[in-house]
Amino acid sequence: MADFDLSAFEQRAQDLWKGSFEPDPSEKEKYYLNVAYPYPSGAMHVGHGRTYIVPDVIARFWRMRGRQVLYPMAFHVTGAPVIGISKRISRQDENTIRLYRDLYKVPPAVLEKFVDPLTIVRHFSDEYQRVMSSCGLSIDWRRRFTTVDPTYSKFIEWQWKHLYEAGHVIKGAHPVRYCTFDENPVGDHDLLEGDKAEVIRFTLVMFRFDDGFIPTATLRPETIYGVTNLWVNPGVTYVRALVDGKPWVISREAAEKLLLQDHTVTIEKEIPGTALIERIVSHPLCGEIPILPADFVDPDMASGLVMSVPAHAPFDYVALRDLQRQGRYTHIRPVPLIRVEGYGEAPAQDAVERAGITTQLDARMDALTQEMYSTEFAKGQLLEKFGGKPVRVARDEVAALMTEQHGSAVMYEFDTRPVVCRCGNRVKVKIIHDQWFLRYSDPAWKAQVSDQLKHMSLVPPEVRSEFDRTVDWLRDWACTRRVGLGTRFPWDTTQLIEPLSDSTIYMAYYTIAHRIREMAPDTLTPEVFDYIFLGKESKSLPQKVKLDAMRKEFLYWYPYNFRFSAKDLISNHLTFQIFHHVAIFEKQHLPRGMVVFGMGLLNGAKMSSSKGNVFLLEDAVKEFGADTVRMFLMGSAEPWQDFDWRNELVASVKKQIERFYITIHEMKDVAGEPKDIDLWLMSRLLEHIEKTTASLENFQTRQALQEAFFSIENDLKWYRRRLPEGSDGSRMLRSLCSAWVRLLTPFIPFTCEKLWQDIGGQGLVSFADWPVVDQQQKNLRIELAEELLLRTVEDLESIKKLIPITPRSITISIAPAWKHEIFKTIACAPDRNLAIPTIMKDELMRRRGKEATDAAKQCTTLIHRLPPHIVELIATEGVNERAVFEQATPFLEKEFGVPVHITDAESSRHAKSAGALPFKPALVIE
Numbered sequence: 013m014a015d016f017d018l019s020a021f022e023q024r025a026q027d028l029w030k031g032s033f034e035p036d037p038s039e040k041e042k043y044y045l046n047v048a049y050p051y052p053s054g055a056m057h058v059g060h061g062r063t064y065i066v067p068d069v070i071a072r073f074w075r076m077r078g079r080q081v082l083y084p085m086a087f088h089v090t091g092a093p094v095i096g097i098s099k100r101i102s103r104q105d106e107n108t109i110r111l112y113r114d115l116y117k118v119p120p121a122v123l124e125k126f127v128d129p130l131t132i133v134r135h136f137s138d139e140y141q142r143v144m145s146s147c148g149l150s151i152d153w154r155r156r157f158t159t160v161d162p163t164y165s166k167f168i169e170w171q172w173k174h175l176y177e178a179g180h181v182i183k184g185a186h187p188v189r190y191c192t193f194d195e196n197p198v199g200d201h202d203l204l205e206g207d208k209a210e211v212i213r214f215t216l217v218m219f220r221f222d223d224g225f226i227p228t229a230t231l232r233p234e235t236i237y238g239v240t241n242l243w244v245n246p247g248v249t250y251v252r253a254l255v256d257g258k259p260w261v262i263s264r265e266a267a268e269k270l271l272l273q274d275h276t277v278t279i280e281k282e283i284p285g286t287a288l289i290e291r292i293v294s295h296p297l298c299g300e301i302p303i304l305p306a307d308f309v310d311p312d313m314a315s316g317l318v319m320s321v322p323a324h325a326p327f328d329y330v331a332l333r334d335l336q337r338q339g340r341y342t343h344i345r346p347v348p349l350i351r352v353e354g355y356g357e358a359p360a361q362d363a364v365e366r367a368g369i370t371t372q373l374d375a376r377m378d379a380l381t382q383e384m385y386s387t388e389f390a391k392g393q394l395l396e397k398f399g400g401k402p403v404r405v406a407r408d409e410v411a412a413l414m415t416e417q418h419g420s421a422v423m424y425e426f427d428t429r430p431v432v433c434r435c436g437n438r439v440k441v442k443i444i445h446d447q448w449f450l451r452y453s454d455p456a457w458k459a460q461v462s463d464q465l466k467h468m469s470l471v472p473p474e475v476r477s478e479f480d481r482t483v484d485w486l487r488d489w490a491c492t493r494r495v496g497l498g499t500r501f502p503w504d505t506t507q508l509i510e511p512l513s514d515s516t517i518y519m520a521y522y523t524i525a526h527r528i529r530e531m532a533p534d535t536l537t538p539e540v541f542d543y544i545f546l547g548k549e550s551k552s553l554p555q556k557v558k559l560d561a562m563r564k565e566f567l568y569w570y571p572y573n574f575r576f577s578a579k580d581l582i583s584n585h586l587t588f589q590i591f592h593h594v595a596i597f598e599k600q601h602l603p604r605g606m607v608v609f610g611m612g613l614l615n616g617a618k619m620s621s622s623k624g625n626v627f628l629l630e631d632a633v634k635e636f637g638a639d640t641v642r643m644f645l646m647g648s649a650e651p652w653q654d655f656d657w658r659n660e661l662v663a664s665v666k667k668q669i670e671r672f673y674i675t676i677h678e679m680k681d682v683a684g685e686p687k688d689i690d691l692w693l694m695s696r697l698l699e700h701i702e703k704t705t706a707s708l709e710n711f712q713t714r715q716a717l718q719e720a721f722f723s724i725e726n727d728l729k730w731y732r733r734r735l736p737e738g739s740d741g742s743r744m745l746r747s748l749c750s751a752w753v754r755l756l757t758p759f760i761p762f763t764c765e766k767l768w769q770d771i772g773g774q775g776l777v778s779f780a781d782w783p784v785v786d787q788q789q790k791n792l793r794i795e796l797a798e799e800l801l802l803r804t805v806e807d808l809e810s811i812k813k814l815i816p817i818t819p820r821s822i823t824i825s826i827a828p829a830w831k832h833e834i835f836k837t838i839a840c841a842p843d844r845n846l847a848i849p850t851i852m853k854d855e856l857m858r859r860r861g862k863e864a865t866d867a868a869k870q871c872t873t874l875i876h877r878l879p880p881h882i883v884e885l886i887a888t889e890g891v892n893e894r895a896v897f898e899q900a901t902p903f904l905e906k907e908f909g910v911p912v913h914i915t916d917a918e919s920s921r922h923a924k925s926a927g928a929l930p931f932k933p934a935l936v937i938e
């Protein structure tokens with residue numbers, strides 16, 4: 013037998029596979045899957061490994077099912093990150109150098125050249141391709157491109173022309189996340205912290221103070237009527253600043269923020285928070301009120317001071333209560349203004365007292381505030397004296413009143429903080445003018461996307477609500493940047509299209525990527541792409557033959573069947589790509605499905621390159637072998653679940669593959685005559701084929717491996733145990749070998765290519781036919797008999813462990829026929845719990861009395877414990893238990909080393925025999 017040597021298998025298969033995974037349009041039905049292309053700025057770790065191996069397993073599965081499968085790959089190099097990296101390398105930044113030299117193992121001579129950003133992406137694109145290939149990914153590399161290729165830019169220009177003409181691109185002033193250090197809007201991918209933060213629009217309520225104002229931000233302007241005081245943080249130094257020429261008292265942070273939001277701001281002087289305590293402010297809608305101290309007030313939240321509505325805001329109530337418990341400001345009473353079902357006059361007081369909250373710093377305060385906010389908005393109504401309207405109506409009316417008559421302004425702020433840029437700078441909200449936006453807020457566009465989502469299969473189904481929510485929430489998207497790599501914005505060439513906006517329809521570009529390279533970029537007019545992707549004829553199209561070939565590719569492959577990506581892209585990329593597809597492509601070419609992945613952990617902690625908590629994919633392949641890495645990643649969790657990489661577990665997977673390899677070699681030349689147990693083995697194999705197939709059709713890689721590997725291995729263990737002494741099985745094992753190798757090919761293709769040759773398979777196993785199920789070979793009768801024997805052996809083993817004597821004999825007592833009748837009646841009853849009265853209607857059963865009711869109860873328990881398909885088989889097929897055990901007596905005597913007697917329970921001398929049930933004989937060891 014050849015040695016088990018994974019790296020030799022890898023070498024050999026790589027040679028055999030050269031050029032094999034380069035599909036062209038054909039007569040066969042196609043299966044096109046794709047993955048979010050990587051940004052190649054560092055080495056791949058095992059988390060990336062799973063992202064690309066899952067689709068490969070699926071690709072290999074469908075290829076063996078006879079489909080023409082396309083799995084392409086490209087590299088996304090748009091944007092600024094790589095420019096930042098090259099800058100940090102050129103100024104010899106220690107952390108960056110360490111990351112690239114030590115973790116990513118970039119040779120010194122190459123690292124030197126990283127001062128050029130394009131060198132970084134070129135280097136890592138090649139590395140990605142090399143490592144992906146080493147993992148056995150069946151990618152069509154002819155179609156590889158990067159997003160800065162001139163032909164790709166032409167494609168993007170065409171895309172944007174369509175978006176623009178359809179009214180999806182607008183210019184305007186909008187609040188965006190902004191980094192003042194980079195002088196650039198900040199996307200999700202540019203953030204170290206706070207990628208879930210939303211920009212919220214607050215109303216600033218202007219309280220008159222001295223000769224100027226103190227603004228406080230609120231999301232609930234209608235509560236102005238219940239304001240009893242303002243809160244100031246005594247530990248903070250505030251500023252007096254001229255904002256648009258008027259004096260405001262605000263936090264220093266607020267002054268910086270307002271400057272980015274279309275205000276002129278000049279700081280005049282500092283004012284300690286303590287100096288504001290007990291000063292009086294006024295507002296026309298609530299009168300004169302004092303400023304009081306509270307520690308919860310955050311200077312980094314909006315204006316840095318807040319208004320207090322203790323009747324309706326839990327924080328305000330607790331802060332006031334704290335002061336009053338010290339005997340201060342006891343004359344202040346909460347002013348209720350909203351009535352809401354389920355709460356008393358002052359709902360905040362109710363909620364706080366009910367929850368038993370004792371301090372402002374209680375962790376539950378935020379949740380309580382949120383709950384109050386939602387409940388009052390949904391069900392609250394203003395009291396008669398404040399107009400009597402529902403909160404949801406009053407809110408906008410009061411806001412409008414304050415803006416028109418009482419000088420209220422708008423301030424934008426994040427809903428959660430901090431929000432931190434990759435550069436380390438705090439991100440702020442800036443109103444950008446003359447900025448280009450994609451109008452994701454457009455209800456008509458949203459409706460098109462929602463409609464398309466209904467026609468798509470989403471895996472796992474739970475993600476659907478997240479997609480719906482994203483479509484709902486999406487607002488206009490700043491789609492250009494000043495700095496970075498990428499395609500120039502056609503209507504303003506000082507700007508570049510940002511990374512999440514030039515990566516939305518490239519799945520269509522894959523279909524032509526290898527052919528369009530032959531065309532000169534300057535011939536690629538919008539008309540050319542209109543022809544390829546939309547079939548629009550026009551005069552003077554260049555090189556029509558080439559265009560026709562591309563049109564054919566597109567029509568063959570599109571729409572794609574499934575797109576794969578990590579779940580953190582639902583809120584942006586995965587949803588954006590549907591927006592863009594519906595805006596440009598014809599109905600029949602819109603996306604069909606998406607599979608969303610869970611995250612990767614390393615020894616229980618989140619993988620993160622920047623924190624050094626990664627295990628490089630290449631190191632994993634070298635240490636354990638590519639098949640081991642693949643099988644571990646596919647077997648440890650379903651794709652949408654999080655997985656945890658642990659070296660010790662991976663090592664045990666390698667042993668499993670070796671076991672498989674040895675077993676196939678042991679079985680492949682066996683030539684004995686088939687027995688009943690062979691029929692059992694083959695019948696079981698059909699079930700495993702069916703279940704593996706169904707699992708892979710549903711992307712359940714873990715479930716598929718359970719069936720295709722462990723279930724078959726378990727059956728073989730039993731099979732070998734059941735063979736007569738000296739036998740190593742029958743020639744049927746050869747067809748099991750052939751099916752088993754094919755079932756595991758998607759998971760461990762290198763080992764399987766080698767084994768396929770060893771067992772005399774034709775051609776490459778990667779292109780062999782997937783095993784099919786011949787229903788004729790199913791033998792439920794034999795399966796049931798074997799199941800009975802297997803369970804009895806397990807029961808005997810556990811009894812043997814429990815008794816202290818050395819056994820001298822075993823007696824198996826079989827249940828009488830009338831118990832079988834009872835079993836059958838219960839098993840077939842529509843409601844099993846009501847079956848006993850039915851049974852006792854029978855005259856013969858009634859005569860048996862308690863004996864019969866006891867048996868019925870025991871059968872009910874047994875039926876609940878047995879797998880449903882077994883119960884069904886017992887009830888329908890039935891099994892001759894005596895024959896099974898008599899036939900298996902030599903086996904049982906060999907297993908247990910003592911004489912085995914088979915008796916009928918009712919004629920047995922053992923008291924225990926009375927407990928015999930169908931499919932569960934009474935067992936006596938003496």
Ligand SMILES: [Zn+2]
Nearest residue numbers: 191194433435
């Ligand atoms: Zn920054």
